[in-house]
Amino acid sequence: MTGGSDSISRSRSDPAGDFAPGQVCRPSRPGATRPGRDGPASFPGIAETPCDRAAVASASTGRPSNGPHALYEPIAPDEFTAAALETGARSLAGIAAATLAEEDGLSGADLTRWQGFLARTALDLAASIRFGSARSFHGMAGWQLAAVGDAPAEVARLRRAFRALAAVVGERLPGPGHLGAVRLLTEAATLEPVPATRAAIALDPRDATDRLALELLQAVLEGDRRTATQHMERALDAGLSVRDAYLRVIGPALVEIGRLWHAGDVSIAEEHLCTEAMRTVLAVVSYRAPVARPRSITAVTAAVAENAHDVGIRIVSDLLELDGFKVIPLGADVPATEVARAAILFEADCVLISAALLCHLTAVRNTVSVVRASTPSTLPIIVGGGAFSSDPDLAQRLGADAVAVRAEDATAVVLRLLGRA
């Protein structure tokens, strides 16, 4: 996170019960009027531009799926440089952050935050270089730039941060491979934020499902899970399909909270609160799911080791169940050997693995290889999640049979691989 802030800028109440466009469709920055406290009732952080639904559909991760990075040269896979970057991530980040601190007068918590951000950037860079995917790194950097895109000073600081890391990597990393790392970082510093991104991931209160997502967010940010679940139950009673509840309400609501978090409009605690409350809403939705005609296909699903993001794969699991699969959901941070063990124990017909960040890709490769080594060679392994959004070709390089970035594509991909399409 570059924008982590402890400012609280969400609405405490919405007496008018209204998210009127224009009135509430605006980003809230720290220091701006606080709705519900010292200003008109509104939900913060909603972009002025109505969202582009097609873009939302294609960028379900909330990250840019294409962009200027397409202009740059590919990079060759380089294990040596990747390992050196991983080993040195914290110290390289420390030195780069010190340079940034000097240039920008940073100290205390700000400095620590940038140090953490740069260490994660070094790990993401390591994964991009290990698997030869310049597109992934540029996609991640483009998303970072876009997420602070309405704050020019933050964009400029982010560029300086990428340059500072490039300089340290150039000086300290051994071997000729460091030139590739320096190049990717330097290119990242020159990327333009993808202007559509902020609008594309924002919710439009004029759209019925977006509005429901806003109502849920409003309720959970007020610490009111009961109201959130009641909103959802009412919408389901009124005809909202379970599939749309997952894909058009809960998923976008979480992506929106990520955007607000990234922009510094909600705190980490508020994001945690929101994710936690959404689990309750998810439980209500899955309870309301119609029983599907069984297909006799068993799927083991898991977020790879060190991936704490399990809501995406939970949605994938629930959608597979809606489509008649028997699902064995293993949740977050699952060691490779345990994925393999579950695949054997439950006689899985397919395994679906989720990775949110680039630094999870090595664990994906490891999981694929452990599962392959202990299950029939015909068992399809499908990967997906945010880590693949900029470069779907990565799936093949990691040994998987297919990638499906969006949850709604999982069923079709599995059926195709099993020859049952």
Ligand code: B12
């Ligand atoms: C909630 C959240 C967390 C929670 C996760 C809680 C939980 N139990 O899930 C916590 C607080 C733990 C967390 C931690 C971190 N997070 Co986080 N997190 C988020 C947030 C806000 C929402 C994630 C989410 O649930 N999204 C909604 C779901 C529905 O989307 P999804 O996961 O992408 O899944 C969809 C598709 O990708 C797809 N899919 C997913 N998996 C699979 C698998 C298959 C097989 C298929 C077919 C499809 C598929 O289906 C889903 C539905 O469409 C996102 C913001 C965002 N834009 O998503 C950031 C985000 C993903 N996190 C981010 C970061 C940086 C982190 C941390 C590194 C932060 C830190 N300082 O420590 C850590 C890393 C932790 C770790 N080791 O994994 C960044 C990643 C940026 C990047 N580099 O690309 C994001 C984008 C936020 C941001 N603004 O920068 N995070």
